Amino acid sequence: MTTLPQTTFEQMDIDGIAAIEGRVVIFVAPDGSMDAGAKRVDRLTKKAVSRLAGSKKFEDAEPGSSHMIGFPVGMAAEAVQVVKLSRKPTASDARKAGAAVSRAGTDTAVSVIAPTMARIGDVALGMVLRAYDFSAYRTGGNDGEPDPALTVYVNDTDAAKAEYAPLEAQxxxxxxxxxxxxxxxxxxxxxxxxxxxxxxxxxxxxxxxxxxxxxxxxxxxxxxxxxxxxxxxxxxxxxxxxxxxxxxxxxxxxxxxxxxxxxxxxxxxxxxxxxxxxxxxxxxxxxxxxxxxxxxxxxxxxxxxxxxxxxxxxxxxxxxxxxxxxxxxxxxxxxxxxxxxxxxxxxxxxxxxxxxxxxxxxxxxxxxxxxxxxxxxxxxxxxxxxxxxxxxxxxxxxxxxxxxxxxxxxxxxxxxxxxxxxxxxxxxxxxxxxxxxxxxxxxxxxxxxxxxxxxxxxxxxxxxxxxxxxxxxxxxxxxxxxxxxxxxxx
The missing domain is CATH 3.40.630.10 (Zn peptidases)
Structure with missing residues (x-):
């Protein structure tokens, strides 16, 4: 039987973002505003996120859509995924945003920077449901190796875990x-x-x-x-x-x-x-x-x-x-x-x-x-x-x-x-x-x-x-x- 992707909630460490490997995910609101984590990524990448958020491409994109910044300057990450999402999203938009994270691939560790994001449980639900892949009868695959982890960094881990628990049961x-x-x-x-x-x-x-x-x-x-x-x-x-x-x-x-x-x-x-x-x-x-x-x-x-x-x-x-x-x-x-x-x-x-x-x-x-x-x-x-x-x-x-x-x-x-x-x-x-x-x-x-x-x-x-x-x-x-x-x- 397929197991859920390993999703963990960890304490946000703003100073540690630069050293995170794999793919780093941040959220930017439709008006271009950012939380503390996204702002740190913006500074590390010498305003690459701000330039993206000010572009026509970002303006025209639907809520929950995403854009990649590959091998960003100033970070150990392979890519920064910028997801368009309101600071106070609907449950539907939050799940779409989470799905966008998984749709971009889960072949590498994914770290979601969301220190104060509302509806983080719905974001995680969208990530998990879209990551599902029925591969029981395909030979090869990852040779039994566990899937890369999905880690969500928040300020209040207890609140995030409590919010996600009933959704994880779903x-x-x-x-x-x-x-x-x-x-x-x-x-x-x-x-x-x-x-x-x-x-x-x-x-x-x-x-x-x-x-x-x-x-x-x-x-x-x-x-x-x-x-x-x-x-x-x-x-x-x-x-x-x-x-x-x-x-x-x-x-x-x-x-x-x-x-x-x-x-x-x-x-x-x-x-x-x-x-x-x-x-x-x-x-x-x-x-x-x-x-x-x-x-x-x-x-x-x-x-x-x-x-x-x-x-x-x-x-x-x-x-x-x-x-x-x-x-x-x-x-x-x-x-x-x-x-x-x-x-x-x-x-x-x-x-x-x-x-x-x-x-x-x-x-x-x-x-x-x-x-x-x-x-x-x-x-x-x-x-x-x-x-x-x-x-x-x-x-x-x-x-x-x-x-x-x-x-x-x-x-x-x-x-x-x-x-x-x-x-x-x-x-x-x-x-x-x-x-x-x-x-x-x-x-x-x-x-x-x-x-x-x-x-x-x-x-x-x-x-x-x-x-x-x-x-x-x-x-x-x-x-x-x-x-x-x-x-x-x-």
Whole structure:
């Protein structure tokens, strides 16, 4: 598993700046003003920083952008990186600035000079998240040598460490999610996925793995139907974090299809290799649990993930099959590639039957239609509760994780009508993301506040984002961690 870059906070020594090797990072405000550390670097470099700050190039640059001064006169450093950032930045700008530090490379020691910078914890978070690189299967690399250190020099180390601690817990969860989502399916089988979640017991999470015989006894026939063509056994992993007294738990439910060929309704070959990310919803749920356990959240949270593999085989589920859900409704399988909603239907129902949650969120890389609607900038957001979804959208906005609410309406239910069963598992091409959400809503009990997040466009991207390289993003961990902190912690 990928480890976070070693980030330490050290006491600022203005007189020692000249001797620092590697890359030195300083911050200059849009108006050219500097803190004491940046001023010292400016003096050491014979006003090179001032000349840069007064240039049109710096004036036109966006907040969080950076410029390099190579092999500066008067310093031992290989380079000075000048990052444009207000002395009192927003959290978003601070994270962008941190990301700019890592985007410039981490092949040498990086020393950030920030004696009095506000939101230094967010700067460090941006550095750590953008430094992530999934390199487990690339030979060579750094031959086992540890990555160069990220050192942040501040005046008050205790305050900086306290500010960063909950954000570091977030980062731990994001990295866990990214690793799970990036793993190839021959490594991250359903069994291996479950074993990694069992590892969360070390943090105090109660973890239970439900195997196929128990799932059969419980009546999870739609979930089992998805996985019946695979050699990997289907599982449901139940995680519980008890940090909030006797309060009813907040529930998270994730789709964990470790690989999705589409089953008998097989997908086109081009791009199928990316279907290792079809467990992205379960990955986010797992990352949130790691975050809240790491920071010892004072909340009760349960998280359940349905782990299956959707493969074509002589035993695989067929179009035209009729299956009965745990709830008791019947579904005709029109397309075996619409399998995620079948997994979630049973797990959602089981979650409510067993835990009676105060509120519930499910996450899934569910539909390609949501990418057509919202691109890769926003997750599709559906809910039966305006207050609950409002709190989530506020948390997502504060964490810079794009989310956009789409409608639910009984008018769409007619698209799921079926001739021989209670419903079809797809509603056709029109409003594909909405009909998928309408399908799931049938398995949400009346009175349970619920949000469905379709993360197909945001869980895994072909181009890097501000805080991530291409591949898995870990979208949703930060927003849900904040939602738990703001709404459910006692």
């Amino acid at each position: 980062a731990q969860g994001v990295i866990f999610t990214r690793d799970l989502t990036n793993e190839p399916a021959n490594v991250l089988t359903t069994t291996e996925f479950a074993e990694r979640l069992v590892g969360l017991r070390e943090l105090g999470v109660e973890v239970e793995v439900l195997e196929e015989p128990e799932l059969e006894k419980l009546g999870m026939r739609t979930l089992l139907g998805v996985g019946q063509g695979s050699e990997s056994p289907s599982k449901v992993v139940v995680m519980q974090w008890n940090g909030g007294g006797d309060e009813a738990p907040f529930a998270l439910v994730g789709k964990g299809v470790v690989f999705d060929t589409g089953g008998i309704s097989i997908k086109p070959g081009p791009g199928m290799e990316e279907m290792t990310m079809d467990m992205g919803g379960a990955g986010v749920v797992s990352g949130v649990m790691k975050s809240i356990a790491t920071r010892k959240a004072k909340a009760n949270v349960v998280a359940l993930v349905g782990l299956v593999e959707n493969m074509p085989d002589g035993k695989a589920q067929r179009p035209g099959d009729v299956v009965k859900t745990m709830k008791g409704d019947t579904v005709e399988i029109i397309n075996t590639d619409a399998e995620g909603r079948l997994v979630l239907a049973d797990v959602l129902w089981y979650t409510q039957e067993r835990f009676k949650p105060s509120a519930m969120v499910d996450l899934a890389t569910l539909t390609g239609a949501v990418i057509i609607a919202l691109g890769h900038e926003n997750a599709g957001t559906f809910s039966n509760d305006d207050s609950f979804v409002g709190d989530f959208l506020k948390a997502a906005k504060e964490e810079d994780e794009g989310a956009w609410r789409l409608p639910l309406s009984p008018d769409y239910d007619r698209l799921l009508k079926n001739r021989i069963a209670d419903m079809s598992n797809i509603g056709g091409r029109p409003a594909g993301s909405i009909t998928a959400a309408q399908f799931l809503q049938r398995f949400v009990k009346e009175g349970t506040p619920w949000i469905h997040l379709d993360i197909a466009g945001v869980a895994y991207v072909a181009k890097g984002t501000t805080l991530s390289n291409k591949g898995a993003t870990g979208w949703g961990v930060r927003a849900l961690d904040r939602l738990i902190r703001d709404r459910f912690e006692v």
